[in-house]
Amino acid sequence: MAGKTAIIASNGSLFDAYKVYNIATAAAASDHEVAIFFTFEGLNLINKEAYGQLALPAGKEAMAEGLKNSNVPAVTELVEMAQELGVKFIGCQMTMDVFGLKKEAFVDGIEVGGAVTFLEFAKDADVTLTF
Amino acid sequence: MNADKILDAKGLACPMPIVKTRKEMKELESGQVLQILATDKGAKADLTAWAKSGGHELLDSQEEGDVLKFWIQKG
16 A cells, blocks of 8 residues: 545535545555545535435535536545445544434445544554645 | 557547546556547556556556557566
């Protein structure tokens, strides 16, 4: 492995999905070991019901066309790619409990853990990011 | 310049050119050359950095109109 990248995803709009998954897939494609910790609204990004239809941030609805024209991949496609590249998804247990969501509500292959699970991964990471 | 394989990543936005390049590169043997065609302007800096971090060599890059061409030799 060329490096290690640890990402916290704590927001749930369409823009947040691109921020998180673009960096995650680019890091994984550069042979980094990558883990994303999804917490609070960040859980939207792996929620089966939500991740294919994430909303634009409030006031940015006009950018829908720009996104379409710039030919960026769909979020579902990015998730699939990230998992293919070995990116580890960790759902925050505490937030899942707060939202009343079980592991089955999320895309397959996620781990569920707490803050320490993420910290254990992130403690010797070369790159640590929060979105 | 000769290439062992050509990857057409035209029309694809970041991070797809990198993700696809990695995939193609995995199929090649050390010393073989992959040619990449892209229209994403960011690919120029990204592929340069990607090749460097992965121990590959960016042999050449050219621009033809909107199309960027890269030749990367697998390390």
